[in-house]
Amino acid sequence: MVKGTEKKTVKIEGMHCASCVASVEKSLKKVPGVVTAVVNLATESASVEYQPERATGTDLKKAVENAGFRMVEAAVSAGEDPMARDDRRMKEARRKMILAWAVTIPIVIWMIPTCSLIICSWA
Numbered sequence: 001m002v003k004g005t006e007k008k009t010v011k012i013e014g015m016h017c018a019s020c021v022a023s024v025e026k027s028l029k030k031v032p033g034v035v036t037a038v039v040n041l042a043t044e045s046a047s048v049e050y051q052p053e054r055a056t057g058t059d060l061k062k063a064v065e066n067a068g069f070r071m072v073e074a075a076v077s078a079g080e081d082p083m084a085r086d087d088r089r090m091k092e093a094r095r096k097m098i099l100a101w102a103v104t105i106p107i108v109i110w111m112i113p114t115c116s117l118i119i120c121s122w123a
């Protein structure tokens with residue numbers, strides 16, 4: 001991965017075969033700033049790694065259109081890579097754990113003297 005690049009997955013419409021895939025890839029790779037472009041026919045998507053200061057989403061879109069296809073801005077946005085998603089999930093889990101402890105600890109603290117008091121009064 002080249003430093004300072006961004007990865008984007010976009011949906012490509014209108015591809016039918018391997019030669020369509022090849023022409024989309026070729027066209028995307030010709031865009032200045034695009035480092036790699038991998039097109040997947042089965043999912044009708046393209047993973048593009050590019051330098052955001054040199055290539056924009058519009059450039060990519062134009063390249064796809066020049067090849068004779070349509071590019072749809074995918075639901076998978078640039079910021080939502082799997083790593084970020086995992087990180088968010090972990091923070092959420094940690095928050096839940098802290099909340100659980102915040103509820104449990106006072107109960108435990110309250111229980112200890114109460115328990116020992118009862119046991120003591122029985123003894």
Ligand SMILES: [Cu+2]
Binds near residue numbers: 015019020021
């Ligand atoms: Cu084709």
